[in-house]
Amino acid sequence: xxxxxxSPRYKITEKSQAVAFWCxxxxxHATLYWYRQILGQGPELLVQFQDESVVDDSQLPKDRxxxxxxxxxDSTLKIQxxxxxxxxxxxxxxxxxxxxxxxxFFGQGTRxxxx
Amino acid sequence: AQSVAxxxxxxxxxxxxxxxxxxxxxxSGNPYLFWYVQYPNRGLQFLxxxxxxxxxxxxxxxxxxxxxKSQTSFHLKKPSALVSDSALYFCAYQTxxxxxFFGTGTRxxxxx
Numbered sequence: 001x002x003x004x005x006x007s008p009r010y011k012i013t014e015k016s017q018a019v020a021f022w023c024x025x026x027x028x029h030a031t032l033y034w035y036r037q038i039l040g041q042g043p044e045l046l047v048q049f050q051d052e053s054v055v056d057d058s059q060l061p062k063d064r065x066x067x068x069x070x071x072x073x074d075s076t077l078k079i080q081x082x083x084x085x086x087x088x089x090x091x092x093x094x095x096x097x098x099x100x101x102x103x104x105f106f107g108q109g110t111r112x113x114x115x
Numbered sequence: 116a117q118s119v120a121x122x123x124x125x126x127x128x129x130x131x132x133x134x135x136x137x138x139x140x141x142x143s144g145n146p147y148l149f150w151y152v153q154y155p156n157r158g159l160q161f162l163x164x165x166x167x168x169x170x171x172x173x174x175x176x177x178x179x180x181x182x183x184k185s186q187t188s189f190h191l192k193k194p195s196a197l198v199s200d201s202a203l204y205f206c207a208y209q210t211x212x213x214x215x216f217f218g219t220g221t222r223x224x225x226x227x
């Protein structure tokens with residue numbers, strides 16, 4: 001069964017350092033999402049891509065976060081510099097643009113701890 | 116503003132009893148509604164969705180949900196709870212731009 005791949009699974013970084021997360025969506029999925037999930041809360045959408053274009057990044061803290069999906073396939077989310085409050089689970093998901101089969105499939109996430 | 120609400124942070128149910136996890140929505144037009152489940156330290160797994168058609172939607176692991184337009188609800192149900200159903204459950208809605216937004220989650224605990 002096809003899966004969304006994310007790496008690394010866990011990351012510990014010092015504040016003010018740069019950190020990057022990688023996501024490889026399910027093959028053929030045009031839509032890719034990055035979410036941040038603080039422990040015990042619901043996922044918060046950071047950025048959404050349709051192919052290589054950003055559809056929504058209204059909740060992305062653009063002074064320190066950046067995301068790209070250069071060839072419309074895999075994607076990278078970067079934080080620079082990391083802050084203590086960035087400690088969270090970062091989830092990547094992908095979905096088809098098909099209006100009937102529109103459910104998103106999630107990767108296992110990257111748990112970030114900033115110390 | 117559009118949203119989904121999960122009024123209960125925690126639901127406890129005895130094994131073998133029916134379970135309900137509540138969700139209400141405030142979404143304009145014809146909403147696409149979803150339920151996802153999250154096990155510890157894992158990503159979210161899709162359970163079921165309502166797009167159009169029958170108000171009763173059947174999904175994975177024996178779960179079902181009923182879309183109720185008059186009550187703007189989309190409650191998740193299962194006739195007989197298992198201990199392995201204990202997890203965090205999220206209701207979500209989708210807009211026309213394929214945006215996907217989540218509720219705050221409900222932690223379900225099934226007591227043996």
